[in-house]
Amino acid sequence: MMMFQFKQVFLFILMIKFITTENNFPQILTKTYNQTSNLTSTAILTCHVLDLDEHHVTWFKFDPLTSSLHPLAVGKELFITDKRYSISSYSTSTRDSYWSLEIYQLNLSDEGTYLCKIANRRASVSISIYLHIQIPMFLFPPYLYVEPGTNVKLNCSILIDNNNNNNEAFSSTINWHFISNQYNKTKPNDVHTRKILLNNSLTSSLIIQHAQTYHSGIWTCVYKRQRRTTKLIVEKDVLQRQRISALLSNNSNRRYSLLNFLFFILLINYCNKLFFI
Incomplete structure (x- = not known):
């Protein structure tokens, strides 16, 4: 009877210890997120624990080919020999610590x-963190x-990973999009x-021979998730108007400076009169 009671007490103590251990198990406060980094830059993936x-x-990388x-x-x-990887950590309190997986000189792989x-x-x-x-x-x-x-010639360039061969790099696609300044005007056809x-740069050049006013608008080059835009204005006498505007602006600045100078002279004269009075 005593042995049975002893076993019950022992099991009860083990259960309490197990529950206490479960409650004290570490937590990862960082939520799953996506991170974007530039090719050849450094990625720092961080867990707040x-x-x-x-x-x-422990850090893992998921292999989609083997699902492992x-x-x-x-x-x-570190479990890998790649010297581009390193681990860093620091604590902000007795309970909070931050652990980071750092990857230098990023490549597409x-x-x-x-x-x-x-x-x-x-x-x-x-x-999980998607990079x-x-x-x-x-x-x-x-x-x-x-x-x-x-x-007109617009140049859109991307840097190509040196680890890729030239055929793969040249097969990369840069697309162009156009939003016209004119109402109900679609993309013109006289563009190639x-x-x-x-070297390691792929450039897509958009060429417009003898640009006309209907080419005015926003031209955008797109590569995967990235996009860059440029504003093209084709307008008669636009350069002359820009020069006139610049001249007017300069004349306005000169007049403003002259008025300030005259006001300063008048102020000095007024102060001198007050002083001698």
Whole structure:
């Protein structure tokens, strides 16, 4: 009888300890999120952890081909030989700590889903972070004012990952879109594009021969999730009006400066009269 009671007490103590352990299990306060970083830049994926104590933060990367998780690091111990990866951490209180997976010199293969996880045999918590690699994109010029009949060339460029071969890079598509300044005016047909791959830069040039007023509007180049816009104004005597506007502005500034100077002279004379009186 005594042995049976002892077993009951022992099981009760184990149950209390188990419940207490479960309640004290670390929490990841960071919510699942998406992050976008530029190619060749540094990505810092961060988990805010509460009550880590003796547990460890583990980082994984999801492999969509095998539907499996590849371990990257446990605590500050890296499981991969790629020197572009590192782990950093810091604490803001006895309970709060921040753990970051840092990836330097990003390439396109780094894109994907990463998992921040804390686990033991009884419990686990985790969040996922999707890292999107964005290729830097440029559009020149950002705005353009020309006379009718002028040849116009807009250059939209993206940087290509050096790890990709030229065929893959050249197959990348940059699309152009147009919003006309004129009501119910669709995209003109007398426009063509040309694609050039030079070193690690792919440029799509939009060329308008003898631009007319109906080419005026917003021209946008689009690559995946990125877009850049330029404003094109084709208008007769636009350059002359700009020069006149600049001259008027300069004359206005000169008149304003002259008035200030005259006011200053009058003020000095007035002060002198008061002083001698």
